[in-house]
């Protein structure tokens with residue numbers, strides 16, 4: 284068991300929540316960030332208040348994100364790993380028929396909040412020779428007609444691989460997680476025959492638990508069908 288501290292954005296549902304629960308079973312202390320406090324508290328109740336802190340945060344608000352990171356270090360004394368997972372899709376697909384206001388929100392979350400999360404946690408990860416993980420998507424590896432969401436995940440993947448090379452300079456690690464379709468609230472309709480959030484949590488914990496000399500740079504997980 285480890286006593287390492289993992290900060291997760293988007294920890295209130297889906298992939299982030301499943302990862303929180305699995306990481307707790309692997310001995311990680313958790314800082315849980317998302318906007319819905321009641322959902323974060325459910326996770327804290329499940330893993331115990333000594334092991335996790337609920338930090339209701341809109342990660343697109345720089346000041347809120349900074350406070351959450353500060354509170355994490357205040358409670359646990361350090362940060363060993365960060366999972367930048369919060370992300371959103373779009374109601375209106377494509378470029379011609381897309382909604383620029385929706386693109387703003389998507390870019391604020393999928394691009395800018397990812398950058399801020401990395402920028403603001405890096406000094407803490409440097410101290411622990413820590414690990415930064417990103418939920419990108421298989422949509423960030425393939426071409427999809429007019430997809431602005433897909434383009435945001437190309438950013439996430441590209442940034443993650445660049446960050447891996449920056450962190451390597453001081454012994455840090457960075458992992459890009461690329462899921463195919465996962466049955467979460469991301470979709471309006473259930474996707475019972477696709478991946479489960481736990482499948483992605485398994486991949487994240489595998490990368491986290493790799494020995495320090497081994498960096499898992501990227502994991503792609505696809506539904507078998």
Ligand SMILES: NC(=O)c1ccc[n+]([C@@H]2O[C@H](COP(=O)([O-])OP(=O)(O)OC[C@H]3O[C@@H](n4cnc5c(N)ncnc54)[C@H](OP(=O)(O)O)[C@@H]3O)[C@@H](O)[C@H]2O)c1
Pocket residue numbers: 292293294295296297298299316317318319320322340341342343368369370371372392418419420421461462463464465466467468469470
């Ligand atoms: N489901 C898929 O098929 C799939 C495939 C590939 C990649 N992904 C990626 O996986 C990640 C997680 O998505 P999911 O499928 O697990 O869907 P989800 O259940 O909808 O999770 C999204 C998470 O992001 C959080 N979030 C949204 N806006 C936020 C904000 N402004 N500040 C803080 N947290 C915010 C949500 O919490 P609150 O609403 O409480 O803030 C929630 O915890 C996303 O990056 C998504 O793009 C999903």
